[in-house]
Amino acid sequence: MSDTRQINLHVFRHNPLDPASVPHLQTYQVEEAPGMTLFLALSELRERQDPSLAFDFVCRAGICGSCGMIVNGRPRLACRTLTQELPGDITLLPLPAFGLIADLSVDTGTWMRAMTERLQAWLHPADPTLDLSRIEQRMEPQLADEIYELDRCIECGCCVAACGTAQMRKDFVGAVGMNKIARFGLDPRDARSDADFYELIGGDEGVFGCMTLLACHDVCPKELPLQTQIAYLRRRMARAGA
Amino acid sequence: MSSSTTLTAAAPPGPTNPTLRRPHWPARLDLLQSASGLVLGLFMWGHMLFVSSILISQDAMWTISRFFEGYFVLGHSVPWLVSVIVGCIFMLFATHAALALRKFPASYAAHRSFRDHMQAMRHEDTTLWYWQVVTGFMLFFLASLHLGTMLLRPDRIGPYESADRVWSDCMWPLYLLMLFAVEIHGGVGLYRLALKWGWLAGANPARTRRRLRLAKWTLTAFFLVLGLASLAAYMRIGIQHAPHYGEHYVPASLGGGAQ
């Protein structure tokens, strides 16, 4: 049995609704347990030391995308970050680029909904009169798998938080937005053409604003192929717009 | 509305496509920026090779300089030919710079937030972009000056002429800076270009990226060494030639006084 380690959690604290609150880092000590994730560490903190600490976990299984935060400088899903992989001093900050609710809790939902509306990021059916009692339309199995590959995005916002462009331009759609368009662009059930997609992202707030910093690709917890998808989209949009 | 008796995949009554058509220029500007960057980047490789001909011999450098003045085709030097090339490059450079300016942080606050972000993330490609901006900004002044000189005095390019400029006209600190700036900027630029358009992605894009990164650093290192060596050569010649400042180089084969 290895001897347990004391870890220092330096946690960002701020309640924007409280005029007396000043943003600061608060340090807590937690005794590390085997297999301890940041979810377990923070939950224990709230249960035993500071019930006022605000953070967001939902699935605690790396599925839902709620728990993105900046862990020692990098955006990550806290629930699936094992403390044993980190040094003894861990700094936790809320994701930038999103509205701060309190402490580590940020409002990614409003951002994602606005992005979805702006990019019309839902399937625009090619055949809206499809009768649902009939046998479904066919699709090549390989294509279905490829679409799913891009559909796996969990809207965690890590890519936006990691993107330097998004830090500078508030209207930038981010890798998450570009990936959505790539996903619907791949789907034969979607009626839209490249010219239609160009209307949505063919600008400097869209694919031409991306400066290929690739931090999105490197931090995406779902390991989406953002690097190649953004490049592919850029080629298509350059062709559509040229 | 009553419910129909067959169930269909009805389209939503939600927002529809905007009627305003988006202009073409964002796509075109992006293409232009990349194209100008690509040409400049490739040009710089060639440029560095030409300039480094001084490492072979002063005659080699002389030959190449004369070549661009049409000497070997026309039988005599026409320096304004160089001015034309410089002019073209200057325009490309200006275009590229103007397009790149759009990508610069729009305000001090934007710059600040990018810097803070970069320092916290310590992510290579993000950091390199920052250096691209910084070096681009430097080149804006340095290269303008250099190109101006080349444009106005195309006749003063040659082993002695250049060496005098480097040493006696005290241009070497500027060249030193410019060398580092352009090698970093161009190297990163070409690397980013390949990723940006997904060139060479192949079956394993992650591996391609690793290889591109390696290639980029190798090339940058190579051209830096080459450039430093050339610069040193010009400086050495410049020191030796200082007493004869202003004299043209004439190769020995033409009866000149070259060593």
Place this chain on the structure above:
Amino acid sequence: MKIVYTDVLVIGGGLAGLRVAIGARRRGLDALVLSLVPPKRSHSAAAQGGMQASLANTVKGEGDNEDVHFGDTVRGSDWGADQAVVRMFVNTAPKAVRELAAWGVPWSRVRRGDREVIINGQRITLTESEQAHGLLAQRDFGGTRKWRTCYVSDGTGHAMLYAVGDQAIAHGVPVHERKEALALIRDGDRCCGAVVRDLASGELIAYVSRATVVATGGAGRLYRVTTNAVICEGMGAALALDTGVVALGNMEAIQFHPTGIFPAGILVTEGCRGDGGLLRDAAGHRFMPDYEPEKKELASRDVVSRRMAEHIRKGHGAASRFGPHLWLDITQLGRTHIDRNLREVKEICRYFLGVDPAEAWIPVHPAQHYTMGGIRTDASGQCPTLRGLFSAGEAACWDLHGFNRLGGNSVAETVVAGMIVGEFVADFCQGPDGEINVPTGLVRDAVAAQQAALDALIGGGDESADAIRIAMQQVMTDRVGIFRDGRELAVAVDELEALLLRSRRIGVRSEGPGPNPELVTAYRVQRMLKVALCIACGALARQESRGAHYREDFPRRDDAAWLQRTLATWPDPTATRPTLAYEPLQVSTMELPPGWRGYGERNHIEHPDTPARAATVEATQTAEQLSRHALQERLMPYRHLLPPSLRGDNDRLGDLPR
């Protein structure tokens, strides 16, 4: 006081809530969704394995249809389900899965030709037909006679929730996120909205609506070891309970999933076993065939969970620092298969256990997984005792699942119920009952009552909410778990009662504006305890074993005494126990009279009406040469219960000339 008016107020932004809202919106109503979290983070996203719909596309699904799906579901429920609802469900499921396909869900598709699969630990070659190529693929799931579970690799719930969530946005359905319904607003026997707390600002808001739909999902967090998300705290059930008039049905019916990873409880999908994964004990022995020679690892969940617990009790569990557990072995499926079809499982193993499932066994233990019970509704999804209140999804006891739900039937229920209930909600709003006239005073009082309750907590007594919550979870896991018996349950009820009393003296130290997570824990734990008491009291009272409810002191299913649905209400807010009542199930109208499930013990006590009904059914089946639809219609008519647009038959590959 802030008041928001809407036609339809949907509490819950999971699959069920969103689909109801889209249905109502399509009928031209204003529908508004409330959610604790951004809707795409609802726990529906966690469903990995798939959704059942009898499409019969694959060879192993050939011959499948609504009738087979119906039989599996009723048997799975241990005859606790409402059979008319099951019929409504099985007829709508194919439409639902096809609607989702039309909305963009990237369902995995059938590939023509040969394919190697592992069944019962043996490598077998399946040959898919040319005609099936490109249609929705289906996999095997526990408790089903055909391969019926449509899936999207192993991110089915995620893909479904995103498609439905995006369609909700496309339809312009507003979602008010980070809003928690604290209480329903009631005007006599009419529900007219909810009092809601903004979880970001702490502010209370009144939502007034013609129809209110509770689709708040499950209640797993009543237990310490659960596969559920941290927001699955049974708040929908508590909302209903607090009205005093709405009943919760069958709350004691709690499902435990065989394969939660140990000790965290994170689920690894049933698909692992469906695809050929095996359960092993400390010695590496595959023990399920010893107990269930026929179905082995693929018997229904309750059976497998119980067998696992039994095997651990016999001392065959692998020892660990956190207690004994068993192993799930998927190594023989091969890396390619795991990488392609079980990737989430691989990720979970890597991130939460640090193991590679292609090489190492996965430590597993049964964990709380699903609440079959919930807000009791009629077949249209409406609550019989409070007009204008509807419920759908896991929060409801529509009663599709009875005492045990089949894997893949739950996400199917959410969208199917959403389609059906959405229409009835619209009918309700557009009919004479939809009119609403709420006095402002009533709304103000409702908000004031909630405000007073919150104020009382801040700086209140000296009890800690967290301590009470942890104690409650422990009691539930230890005494109201997989194996139950009268003595333990009686102790559990006493302990929970004591905790409920203590919870009335909780004091919250944090104050001021904003989210105040300490306050949230405090008011939730008070509510959770009431729901926990409904479960424990229901379990104590039910002196039989049925589906997931297993009483060691009453190991047999007793149709004679207990073919009844438990109804728990809480009429007196100062009481410390719910009031239990029972609603009998009518054997005389059942299409499938009670019998043996085809797996598990074969020792139930028969209901007196069963032989007669069984004879009638058999006679009808043999007497006339009826088509299957006509026969079904004769035995138990149900189509009139469906909205007209959902009554039609479903086409299948097998119905067309092959």
